[in-house]
Amino acid sequence: MTTVTSTVAAPVHLSPNQRAWRRFFRNRTATVSALFLVAFVTLILLWPAISSTNPNAVSDAQFVKPNSHYLFGTDVHGRDLLSRICYGARVSLLVGLVGAVVSLVIGVSWGLVSGYAGGRTDAAMMRIVDVLYSMPTIVFVIVLITAMNATLAKTQTLSASTVRSLQFIGLFVGLGAVSWLTMARIVRGQVLSLRSRAFVDASRVLGATHTRILLKHILPNIYGIIIVYLTLTIPSIILYESFLSYLGLGIQPPQASLGSLIASGAEQINAVRIYWWLIIFPGATLALTLLALNFVGDGLRDAFDPRAER
Amino acid sequence: MYFLKRILMMAPLLLVISFLAFAMVRFVPGGPFDAERRAASPEIERNMRAKYHLDEPIWKQYGRFLNDALHGDLGPSFKYRNFSVSEIIAQGLPVSLTLGAVSFLFALGIGIPLGFFTAVNRGGLGDYAGSFLAILVICIPGLVIGPMLIMFFAIKLRLFPVALWGSPMHVILPMIALGLYFCGPIARLMREGMNTTLHSEFITTARAKGLSETAVLIKHAFRIAVLPVLSYSGPLLADLLTGSFVVENLFQIPGIGVFMVNSSLNSDYTMVVGLVLFYAVLLLVLNLVVDFVYGVLDPRVRYE
Numbered sequence: 001m002t003t004v005t006s007t008v009a010a011p012v013h014l015s016p017n018q019r020a021w022r023r024f025f026r027n028r029t030a031t032v033s034a035l036f037l038v039a040f041v042t043l044i045l046l047w048p049a050i051s052s053t054n055p056n057a058v059s060d061a062q063f064v065k066p067n068s069h070y071l072f073g074t075d076v077h078g079r080d081l082l083s084r085i086c087y088g089a090r091v092s093l094l095v096g097l098v099g100a101v102v103s104l105v106i107g108v109s110w111g112l113v114s115g116y117a118g119g120r121t122d123a124a125m126m127r128i129v130d131v132l133y134s135m136p137t138i139v140f141v142i143v144l145i146t147a148m149n150a151t152l153a154k155t156q157t158l159s160a161s162t163v164r165s166l167q168f169i170g171l172f173v174g175l176g177a178v179s180w181l182t183m184a185r186i187v188r189g190q191v192l193s194l195r196s197r198a199f200v201d202a203s204r205v206l207g208a209t210h211t212r213i214l215l216k217h218i219l220p221n222i223y224g225i226i227i228v229y230l231t232l233t234i235p236s237i238i239l240y241e242s243f244l245s246y247l248g249l250g251i252q253p254p255q256a257s258l259g260s261l262i263a264s265g266a267e268q269i270n271a272v273r274i275y276w277w278l279i280i281f282p283g284a285t286l287a288l289t290l291l292a293l294n295f296v297g298d299g300l301r302d303a304f305d306p307r308a309e310r
Numbered sequence: 311m312y313f314l315k316r317i318l319m320m321a322p323l324l325l326v327i328s329f330l331a332f333a334m335v336r337f338v339p340g341g342p343f344d345a346e347r348r349a350a351s352p353e354i355e356r357n358m359r360a361k362y363h364l365d366e367p368i369w370k371q372y373g374r375f376l377n378d379a380l381h382g383d384l385g386p387s388f389k390y391r392n393f394s395v396s397e398i399i400a401q402g403l404p405v406s407l408t409l410g411a412v413s414f415l416f417a418l419g420i421g422i423p424l425g426f427f428t429a430v431n432r433g434g435l436g437d438y439a440g441s442f443l444a445i446l447v448i449c450i451p452g453l454v455i456g457p458m459l460i461m462f463f464a465i466k467l468r469l470f471p472v473a474l475w476g477s478p479m480h481v482i483l484p485m486i487a488l489g490l491y492f493c494g495p496i497a498r499l500m501r502e503g504m505n506t507t508l509h510s511e512f513i514t515t516a517r518a519k520g521l522s523e524t525a526v527l528i529k530h531a532f533r534i535a536v537l538p539v540l541s542y543s544g545p546l547l548a549d550l551l552t553g554s555f556v557v558e559n560l561f562q563i564p565g566i567g568v569f570m571v572n573s574s575l576n577s578d579y580t581m582v583v584g585l586v587l588f589y590a591v592l593l594l595v596l597n598l599v600v601d602f603v604y605g606v607l608d609p610r611v612r613y614e
Contacts, residue, residue, distance in 0.1 A: 131326050133545075134590045136552065139582060142574035143334050150339040239451050246453055246556055247571060259453065266457040266560065274461050283454035290449035298445070 020224060023303040030299020033292040040289065041093065047086040055083035056254045063268075066277050073277040076268060081261075081277065085285050088256040093289070095171065095257065096238035100230050102176025103183060103237070108226060110180065111187025112214055116195055126188070129181050137178040141240075144174040145249050164252070171250065175237050183229055190222045224304035231297035235290040242286065258286040313602065320594050324587065328379070331586040332372050335579045362388065364579075375583070384584040389576050395584035399566060402553070405475055406565035409557070410550035412481055413489035414543075421493040422539065425500025429535075430527065432505065441501065448494035456487035456560040473562040480561075488557045492546060496539055503535035510534075533607045540607070544600040548593040552585070 014022070025031055043050075059078035066073040072081035114125040132140075148170035152163050194200065195218065203213055242259020244250035246266075251257040265278030359365045363374060378385060384395035393401075421444075428440035463483060464472040470483050507513060508531055516530045553567025566585065573581035605611045 131323065131330065134323065134327055134593050135331065135586055136549075136570060136589045138555070138571060139331070139574045139586055140334075142571065143338055146575065146577075147338045154339065235449070242451065242453055243556060246559075247575075262453055262457070266453070269457055269460055269465075274465055276461055279454065279457045279461065283450070283458070286451075286454065287446075287449040291446065294445050294448060 017224065020303045024299050027299040027302065029295050030303075033295035033299070036292045037289075037296065040089070040292070044086045044090045044093075047083070047090075051083060051086075053080045053083040055079060055087045055256070063273075063275055066281075072281045073275075075264065075278060081281060084256050084261060085258070085282055088258045088261050088282065089285055089289065091251055091255065091257040092238050092241060092259065092286070095175065095241045095251075096234040096293075098172045099175035099179065099237035099241070100233040102172055103179035103233055104176075104226065104230055106176065107180035107183025108187050108219075110184040111189075112191055112218065114184065115188035115191025116210070116214055116218065118192075118195075122188070126185075129184055133181055140178050141174050141244065142247075142249065144177060145170060145244070148174070167252065171241070171244070175240055175244075179233055179237060179240070183226075183233070186225060186229060187222060190225060191218055194218050194221055224300075228297060228301045228304050231293060231300055235293045235297070238286070238290065238293075258282050258289075262286065313598065316598055316601075320591075323594065324590055325376075327590045328376070328583060328587050329372055331583045332375065332579075333368060335574070335577060335582045336368060338577055362386075375580075379587070384587075385580040387573075387578055387581045389573065389578040389581065395580050398569060398581065399584060399588060402564055402566035402569060405563060406553035406558075406567060407551055409481065409484055409488065409563065409565060410547070410553065412485045413492075414547055414550050416485050416489035417492035417496055417546075418539075418543075420490075421496025422500050422536065424493065425497035425502075425539075426504060426527075426532070426535075428497065429501045429504030429508070440497070444494045444497035444501075446494075447490050451491060452487045452554065452556050452560075455490055456483075456557060459483045459487055460560065473560075475561075475563045484557050484561045484563060487560065488550065488554050492550075495542060499538040499542055500535065503538045504531060507531045507535040537604060537608060540600055540604055544596040545593060548589060548596050551592060552589050 057079060059074070061070070061074050061078045062076060064070050064074040064078070070080055070082070072085065075081055075084070110125060110129075114122045117125075149167060152158070152166055152170075158166070200213060200217055203217055208216075238258070241250050241257060242262060245257055245260035246263040251260050253260070261282035262279060265275065265282065268275050268278055356365070363371055366374075375385065382396070384399075386394050387398055390398060424440050424444060428437045428444070431437045431440075460472055460483065463469045471477075471480050474480060513526060513531055516526045521530075552570065553565040555567045555571040557563070558565045558567045569581060570585050570589075572578075573585065
């Protein structure tokens, strides 16, 4: 009459997504990068509490080399570069994240509808993508943003801060609006292969609506790819924003992004004196951030790759 | 036959693209003559618009443009009024083409060997170092590397000219600034291509025949493994050949990349449409060439 307590753990049943996350955390580079990103984001969010330096405070100490007081030196207006980088990184990451989400929403919906509808709708929607692919994106972005700014400039009823935040939103939308094409193609390809599978037929027979099939049955199957592609879109949007800042279309001064900091550093290049810290520090911050994002994206891709399933 | 069809398909595509660009620039509030002569009387403004037919309905304007374009005339630039769009493109193009082609070769010359090397040493230290390098250059855009190159090699060491265009020495720094970034994607595609190819059956067959490892890698694997790089090359080359604003601006190089941006900013309608059209033609032709070469390299591909 002894009760036998099993010492063998019940077999763990993991969903494919859970297995993918396990694989991700076994990847050391990706995990370290993810931790770095978390630490970095925490730092730049808590920065106002750590340092009392105002990133926009102008002083007479122009072009001071990095020293114990100004760790990263000062810029042309004597502003503390370290503080500006912390605020700029926040803006860059925000732009990257929101821009990527905008591109994700457009790209996923486009790809879902196109792949699921099939036939002529699919052909027409994909031709539109082809046409947009064949145009230089920069013209698109500039037209979108200048149109937005010109419209905003005409409306005098809005306060300055509203205009600024609207410009901000315009930037997000503009960046997202040119980055969704690849996403749409990838999602469409996935949907095409999924929609003829048995479980889709089964739910259609059970009377599910198209919307329900798309959202409940097809979308969950492509979460992995969406997440992967999202992480890889963030760095490319951050890069694009830095390019726009160089054109003067990005973040407007005195606000800063990493890109606009690098751009204003590049303006100070002259043959007489080298202000290396104005390029190196924001550039290194940008590179490190992008590096970590890319490693995380790669790690996710490897983890969510269906061929990795054993 | 297939390629003939592709060439015929280009016409409607170009039609749509040109109309899209045509309508898009006109959609921006304000016009090409806004920035100059603030005090211009409404009459002058109206006459200007009438001279360039901007007062007509857009369909009529587009028809006029199309007719001119088919006769090889892209119209006068609205900003540089003594020049036609074709003249401006013809002026900047040789510079942008040279810089773009050299940067492309630079990116290939570093990216392909790097990707090949990392794939062959898969899992080894060389793979990690090489792959890290490939991902690192993706994180350093021309906007960062350009000023660094100028500061270090041109100003501090005085090895290269700081800016401008003319001698071969002027090409080196812009080439690195423009091309280095693209070594990354190329190396990654090459590595990916090699990894997939080395697992395919024809490689096993080649090995089973007793070919040397070098012959297997170079003669058999490479031509298939390089295909992803080839596909990537079409759009990349179109981008590089039409110039880069950042690099041309940093090094004060008189290419057409600067015009692409400035004309969009200034609502220089004819210029934007001309450049977009030029870019689209280049991209479509390059993609066609890429697909053709693809079929030559991979005998399994059949176009019908």
